[in-house]
Amino acid sequence: MSTGVVLLTVMVVSAIAAPLLAPSGPTAVDLSSVKLSPSLDHWFGTDAIGRDVLARVLFGGQVSLLVASAGMVGSLTLGTVMGMLGAFGHRFVRPVVDRAIDVQLAFPYVLLAIAITSAVRPSTPVLILLMVLAAWAGAARVVRSIALQERGKDYVKAAEVIGASKLRIAAFHVFPSVLPSLMVLAAMQMAAMIVFEATLSFLGMGVQPPTPSWGGIMLDGKNYITSAWWLTSLPGLAIVVTSLSLVLIGDGLQARTDAARLREGDE
Template sequence: MTALASPERGGTGGRPGLFRRNEIGPALVAGAVIFCLILVAVLAAPLIAPADPNLPDLMAVRKPPSAANWFGTDAVGRDLLSRILWGGQVSFLVAGVGMVGSICLGTLMGMLRGFGPGWLHPIVDRIIDIQLAFPYVLLGIAITSVVRPSVPVLILLMVLAGWAAVARVVRAIALQERAKDYVKAAEIIGASRLRIAAFHVFPSVWPSLMVLAAMQMAAMIVFEATLSFLGMGVQPPTASWGGIMLDGKNYITTSWWLTLLPGIAIMMTSLSLVLIGDGLEARAERLRSREADK
């Protein structure tokens, strides 16, 4: 029992606490503030959007930003600010579900590689290698050429594009933890592989998963915008950030706001998530160093 609670195990006394006070760096704070502001604005779209995002006004086609329309209007006179706010809801929903799906599938596959039966190990390794070698845009083209693009299809593409990177990280951590004394001690006292993986090793994987979740969310936001911009994502008239940029690409030289402003929304959201991920990673490193010095 002493071995199971040792610092090497990463237990209560040794595992770096993820939410310990006075360990939050400036990158994490800045990223969290920016992300929360964007998220609140997007969620409050029904309250703060100045117009119906799908209501055209042929008398106000491609009007530049002004007091009447802060972000201007698009090619059919729809208010761009309203479309960006409402489109953010779709982009966040699709990217969020895609991120959760990729994290869950990747964690499952990584833990199977670490603690599953031996005959399964090479199969999981080859599946991960194949998925990592397959370009996600090509994967999107292949799938959308068979089925009609839709939100469920887009989420499926995100899960398929993101799970392998998560599985590789989880696999590395699981194999590293499996060689430690606390796992061997648990095996000696008769704990099953499932119990060891779920209750002893997974808590050590969790901090890395939080970093991966932030990074994956940023990647999913860009992925959704890329596929929608290529016409393989959210379909009109539903607004999404990538779809808004697609609508404005033909007017990029004359109506710069149609692509620049949704592009800034994508950039700021991705930047905030990357800052959160970097801040969480730096915080985990500081805590690990502190525990190692004790």
């Protein structure tokens, strides 16, 4: 887990400090420096119109991380609400939530993205909406499963006996038990959102140029993959390192959560 924290810290700090670390602006064009390979002057090389790839990767990290964070928070929020409704909602509401989760999990997110972007112009808000719609069901299923387990425990039954409402039980008694799993899910979802953003941007359905994002930078370099490998490999490496760091953090949090539950079971 510590390795993941270090890697993620490096990536986040690099993105935040992009104006200080980047040798130029992400959209600065220099036609005399087209497709230069990595060197001391241009550590990540330049692209087909002379833009510095390091600058674009650093500034693209700001965009990719912010968009992925927004998608993660939105999907977890919606998923938590729907999961709690699936566990504590009215008996007519619970089947509706269950079917909505099943339908969403069965529907390929790429088809959903194509359907939505064919109806509206691709943009960053649309990309975030796609992320939320694609990922909320997984979070809802996890929250619903844990909430149903907790609902059968004595402390919940005691709260019901003294007259506590379902909303109070869900928010103040059950949600603290769900929170550790949500933290694990947040790390995993964030990693998935980074890949999701890169995928849609690479397909032209995500962040639109001239705003740089890791997926968009790879899209710009796909036609030169054999002659200028750095145009796709280096932003791809940024995606891999960031996603790997989040997965390592998620695994570490999961191990701690499991250990805590084992201790509670022994007690």
